[in-house]
Amino acid sequence: MLSKKVILTGSFGVGKTSLFERFINNKFEDKYLTTIGVKVGKKLVNTDKGDLSMMIWDIAGEVAQNKVPTSYFLGTSGIIYVFDVTRPSTYRNISEDLEYLKSINKLTTIKVVGNKKDLVSQEDLDKLLEEIPLPVNLFTSAKTGENVEKLFHDFAVEMVG
């Protein structure tokens, strides 16, 4: 079985830890407890192409990605860039952030995820898609669990294949 590292990043309070907890422990917490440093978790993901031991790094959110220690992004097979669909400030610098991440780790796959989908309507999402200069891979809700499994599972399939 393969092992791969995936990192959750993005601004503070966007729901990285909530996605992590939902995926690993199937739990959701309404209270906001900001992450200090890094939390590493593990989950075995079964795919048609084989199984994967996914090591997930949930890091403290930073307003700009260049504030995160560079080494956290090294050796990752996937980066999940999370933003909050209700807070434009969390996706305003998305282009610069992604440029920066690509410059650190050219080989990694980056997925852009809009979280807290449960708080907005489909029209809001459509409007948001027009505003964001880049494609959004998935809209998720850590609260309802919508698309969370899919997010990590899709990643696992790409990594195993």
Place this chain on the structure above:
Amino acid sequence: MNSSSSSPSPEEEAQLLEQLRQALLSEDRKAVAAIRAMLEDEAQLSEKVSPIIRQHLAFIKENFEGEYGIIIEEIVTRKLADSQDEIVNMIFPKLNTIIKKFITAQFQMLKEGIDTQIKTVQNRFSPKNIFNRFFGPSDSDIILSQLDSPEVHEIYLVQRESGLLLGSYAKEKNTDQDVIAGMLTAIKSFAEDAFNRGKEDLEMIQYENYKIFLQNLPSYYFAVAMTGSISTSEKENLSNKLITFAEDNVPFDTTDVNSTLTDRISSALSKHFDQFNIQQ
């Protein structure tokens, strides 16, 4: 009448012209005279001109910045550039004290920053948690701290950048080793990044009576969890043993980490370190 119908004499012509001029210009002359009188009489002049000046002054007052700001700025800038030396001489003594104050304040902040950073590093990675995970939640720490001879409890072989576990050895069973390897890598990266910008490797993480000895190699590192105190020669011993182990048992290319590889390395670690005596 004949004479009158004949062409006028030059004198008559001049006189006629003068009469014509008088007729044509008499109105203008009157106006000029009035203007002259007004110009010569201050009270009259003031009455006419003051409102206009007042209006312009008001305009200037209100629009000075926009109308003249740029010009004045240019002048000031030029003046400043021309007299840099004088200005420096004038400001320098004041500046000197300001700089001194600033540097003192910065040092104070730096000092406080380091203090809180140390505190945050401790909070962030909660050494207590990590060490508890290494050694189990038992009260072994109290007992172990009384024994001073070094003892190896667990060994981790970790891929440097990813923090993925390449193999491990533990005296007592520990199921969380993948996660510990990741956390250790995060601490190591954080410390190396924060304190020396990644130029040097962290060699030892110490917490109360526990130590994690780190042996760095180009693409992976060993983390050895120990108790007791370790001398320089013992450290050397351990280091040599680890490097030899790596040469014999760890493949050159470990890009893809899979369980076949980690199982193989783990059993080799058990074989080599189960009976290992650090003091020999």
